[in-house]
Amino acid sequence: MENLRVTIFSASMILMVIIILILWKMNDLLESPGTYEGALAYGFEGRGFVPCKYPEEVWWVTEVDNDTAMNIHYSTTSDHSMPAYAVVEVEVSARGSHGHMGMYDRKAKIIKVQSISTTFPEGCSKT
Incomplete structure (x- = not known):
């Protein structure tokens, strides 16, 4: 028993x-690849993307073609460390430890930049 x-x-x-x-x-x-909108930021030791739809996550940014998104970001913002609102097509990894010291929730490989702006829509955080 x-x-x-x-x-x-x-x-x-x-x-x-x-x-x-x-x-x-x-x-x-x-959805991967998929189109996501959110805050895109480039810094000294990190490239981050915080999707509007998943504000609790921060994605490590990699790019397909030689930093095109970074160049567009830099030409759009006056302060290169300032986040910009971006609509990008990305391949998104599974949840895990990614990027610099494993601080990022996912890896987002930018395939195409649809738009970048310094103006954020309501409901989409800059952080």
Whole structure:
């Protein structure tokens, strides 16, 4: 009888872990490649993108073609460290530790810049 209880308890714990992992993975799914809007910033040791739709995440920015987004960003803003509102087509990685010292939630590889502006729409944070 004791063995049956241990088996049932073990099976239920394994099932609970599997359900939690499935739910966590479902929450991790983003369209990739996809078009996202958000705050794009370039700094000394980091390139970050904070999507308007997911303001709790910061994505490490890489680029397909020789820093085109960075050049457009620099030509748009007067202060190069200032975030700019950007609409970009990106390939987004799964959640993890990315970029400088693993401080970023995802890696976002910019495929195409659709627009960059110093004006942020309502509901989209600069940070």
